[in-house]
Amino acid sequence: xxxxxxxxxxxxxxxxxxxxxxxxxxxxxxxxxxxxxxxxxxxxxxxxxxxxxxxxxxxxxxxxxxxxxxxxxxxxxxxxxxxxxxxxxxxxxxxxxxxxxxxxxxxxxxxxxxxx
DNA sequence: CCATTGACTTAAG
DNA sequence: CCTTAAGCCAATG
Numbered sequence: 001x002x003x004x005x006x007x008x009x010x011x012x013x014x015x016x017x018x019x020x021x022x023x024x025x026x027x028x029x030x031x032x033x034x035x036x037x038x039x040x041x042x043x044x045x046x047x048x049x050x051x052x053x054x055x056x057x058x059x060x061x062x063x064x065x066x067x068x069x070x071x072x073x074x075x076x077x078x079x080x081x082x083x084x085x086x087x088x089x090x091x092x093x094x095x096x097x098x099x100x101x102x103x104x105x106x107x108x109x110x111x112x113x114x115x116x
Numbered sequence: 117c118c119a120t121t122g123a124c125t126t127a128a129g
Numbered sequence: 130c131c132t133t134a135a136g137c138c139a140a141t142g
Contacts, residue, residue, distance in 0.1 A: 012139095031124055041125085048123035049139065067124060069130095074123030084123095112138050 012038060014051040017057060023064040026091040027102060027108035030068040037110040041107050052077060063087040070103025 023029055031047040040046070047065075050105050051074065054060040063084040067073045075084040075098065085095045094101040 032126095035124085040138085044124040045122065046124090046132085046138060046139085046140095051123055062123080065123075068126090072123090077123055 004096055010038075010104060012043070012046060013050040013053060016047050017054055017060050019114075020051070020054065020060050020062065022114070023108055023109070025037065026093060026094065026106065028064045028066050028070070028088070029108045029110060030066060030070075032044045032068050033109050033111065036063070037114070050067070061087075063092075064108075065098060066103070070100040070107075072092065109110050 004081070005042060014115060016034055019029075019034050019037060031044040031051075034047045035041055035044040038047075051060075051062045051065060054062050055077075062074065065074070072084050072088070072095065075081055078084045088095050088100065089091070093106055
């Protein structure tokens with residue numbers, strides 16, 4: 001029987017996964033930052049969609065990807081609604097009221113860090 | 117093919 | 130900082 005892996009080697013999704021894997025521990029980035037790094041600043045939603053499929057990969061720390069406001073918008077998509085928050089907290093990232101405290105300090109911009 | 121939805125972003129108040 | 134409205138793009142029905 002065939003494996004249910006939806007994709008192969010398109011680009012956007014694969015690209016997103018690569019960037020997310022590069023996010024340092026204890027850091028976080030936003031969907032828009034990734035989208036912008038990929039050349040489509042307006043495709044922030046697509047990044048989120050890609051992350052939804054990213055759960056198939058163990059190397060993609062989706063918990064390090066939050067929205068621009070530092071809010072854990074995707075927490076409900078994890079195995080448990082609290083899983084994302086715990087993962088972040090385990091990396092010394094303080095989360096309060098479903099959003100990252102001092103997000104500006106833990107924010108990791110691929111465009112700046114990777115110096116495209 | 118058209119309509120709806122969504123792990124978003126930006127702008128305006 | 131919070132709310133509302135509009136824009137954007139692909140997947141899904």
